[in-house]
Amino acid sequence: MVDYPKEISIEKPNFSVHKPDASFSVARDLFLAVDRNRDFFKPWLGWVDFVKSPEDEFSVVQSVAKNDVCKYFIYWYMRLVGMVGVVREDNANRTMEIGYWLSQDVNGNGVMSQAVKQVQDLCFKHGDANRVEIRCATENKKSRAIPERLNFKLDGVLRQAEFLPGGKIHDVAVYSKLKSEWQKEK
Numbered sequence: 001m002v003d004y005p006k007e008i009s010i011e012k013p014n015f016s017v018h019k020p021d022a023s024f025s026v027a028r029d030l031f032l033a034v035d036r037n038r039d040f041f042k043p044w045l046g047w048v049d050f051v052k053s054p055e056d057e058f059s060v061v062q063s064v065a066k067n068d069v070c071k072y073f074i075y076w077y078m079r080l081v082g083m084v085g086v087v088r089e090d091n092a093n094r095t096m097e098i099g100y101w102l103s104q105d106v107n108g109n110g111v112m113s114q115a116v117k118q119v120q121d122l123c124f125k126h127g128d129a130n131r132v133e134i135r136c137a138t139e140n141k142k143s144r145a146i147p148e149r150l151n152f153k154l155d156g157v158l159r160q161a162e163f164l165p166g167g168k169i170h171d172v173a174v175y176s177k178l179k180s181e182w183q184k185e186k
Contacts, residue, residue: 001068002068002070002126002127002128003067003068004019004067004068004069004070004122004126005122006018006019006067007019007072008072008115008118008119008122009118010111010114010115010118011114012109012110012111012114014076014077015074015075015076015111016074016075016078017072017073017074017075017084017115017118018072018073018075019064019065019066019067019071019072019073020061020064020065020073020080021065022061022062022065023061024054024058026061026073026080027054027055027057027058027060027061028054028057029079029080030054030057030060030061030073030080030083031051031053031054031056031057032080033079033080033081033082033103034048034051034057035051036103037101037103037104040103040104041101042164043137043140043164043168044137044140044143044170045101046162046163046164046165049165064083064085069085069086070085070086070096070119070122070123070126070127071083071084071085071086072084072085072115072119074102074111074112074115076103076106076111081102081103081105081106082100082101082102082103082106082111082112082115083099083100083101084098084099084100084112084115084116084119085098085099085100085119086098086099086119086123086127087099088133089127093130093131094128094129094130094131095129095130095131095132095133096123096127096129096131096132096133097132097133097134097135098116098119098120098123098132098133098134099134099135100112100115100116100143100146107142108142112146113146113149113150116134116146116147116150117150120132120150120177120182121182124179124182124183129179130178130179131176131177131178131179132152132176132177132182133155133174133175133176134146134147134152134174134175134176135158135172135173135174135175136172136173136175137162137170137171137172137173138157138170138171138172138173139170139171144173144175147175147177148175150177151177151181151185152175152176152177153175153176153177153181154173154174154175155174155175155176156173156174157171157172157173157174158171158172158174159171
């Protein structure tokens with residue numbers, strides 16, 4: 001079992017990226033962050049419709065708080081504004097997938113690119129990954145910009161691979177970086 005650090009370092013003033021306390025007050029903060037951004041997230045994140053109360057978020061907070069899970073909350077001026085971490089692990093194939101979301105009011109300042117880079121580094125250093133993936137809806141240009149900025153390779157597009165509530169279907173771009181590529185960047 002891997003023990004991931006409680007905090008990851010980014011070079012953005014007034015931002016911090018760390019594991020939370022497993023408390024109901026953090027679940028309330030998480031719910032409020034999602035609720036404030038519901039319309040912004042809804043075209044891309046199918047789980048948004050299922051988040052109806054802080055109680056719905058408490059199990060998420062408990063999971064993120066664990067040291068053996070590579071997931072972190074992003075805070076701006078001590079307000080929870082996002083999440084980044086490993087959303088899928090395929091241990092047999094040494095592959096990890098990174099997922100992320102960030103509140104609309106703090107988009108575009110580079111914080112997510114830095115946070116994803118730190119999680120990518122943890123996957124290769126501590127998670128024993130040979131391959132790290134990021135999957136994004138092809139139409140989500142802001143989300144796709146992150147793996148492109150971090151030199152992930154576009155492996156291809158999964159056609160009509162993600163169904164969202166309300167009947168919207170997205171094609172999904174699959175990006176990856178191999179450990180050998182990551183080592184060359186160092």
